[in-house]
Amino acid sequence: MRLSKPRITPLPESEWNDEQKQIGKPLKDQYGFVFNVLATLMRNMPLLTRWNKFAGHIMGTSSLAPRLREMAIMRVGLQTNCEYEWGQHVLMSASAGLNADDHARIQAGPEAEGWNEVEQAVLLITDELIKDTMISDANWSLASKHLSEQQITDLIFTIGNYNMLAMALNSIGVQREKGVPGFNG
Numbered sequence: 052m053r054l055s056k057p058r059i060t061p062l063p064e065s066e067w068n069d070e071q072k073q074i075g076k077p078l079k080d081q082y083g084f085v086f087n088v089l090a091t092l093m094r095n096m097p098l099l100t101r102w103n104k105f106a107g108h109i110m111g112t113s114s115l116a117p118r119l120r121e122m123a124i125m126r127v128g129l130q131t132n133c134e135y136e137w138g139q140h141v142l143m144s145a146s147a148g149l150n151a152d153d154h155a156r157i158q159a160g161p162e163a164e165g166w167n168e169v170e171q172a173v174l175l176i177t178d179e180l181i182k183d184t185m186i187s188d189a190n191w192s193l194a195s196k197h198l199s200e201q202q203i204t205d206l207i208f209t210i211g212n213y214n215m216l217a218m219a220l221n222s223i224g225v226q227r228e229k230g231v232p233g234f235n236g
Contacts, residue, residue, distance in 0.1 A: 054224030061090030087225050113205040117147035119173045124213045125157045126177040133217035138231040143200035180210045
């Protein structure tokens, strides 16, 4: 973790209003707790409410296959040195079909052996957008062989959302929950 303690602490559950309890309930029911990112953003409800709708599309209604989405998110976490993001999505990626070998290859990058062409394109595009904020013609062409315009647009917005989120997580100092792995497991 880049910061050893948060600059903004998660809002304690004892201080949650009805709207915050409604946001937290499904997570508490599913995981037994509310993620630190959400409890922290509960300190800015106008932001959380609007961002949560957008993030809901990324995680739930995006046209991008979950495996490709998780690969992009994890690569963003790695490229932005956001251990919180990486760790959360190490856990979340299992339901998208990723395993420890995939995680190691995501860390190794788009040139690692074993990626198919669309997976390699997703990683190349992720790196390119983080570095240059634009997809080159070559990578656009590569992605276009496998992804529709809607899927490419969803990929761009997924990478952008998680890049922005990494900035917030790193700057605020949101800490990993117990049991959430870091870059080295």
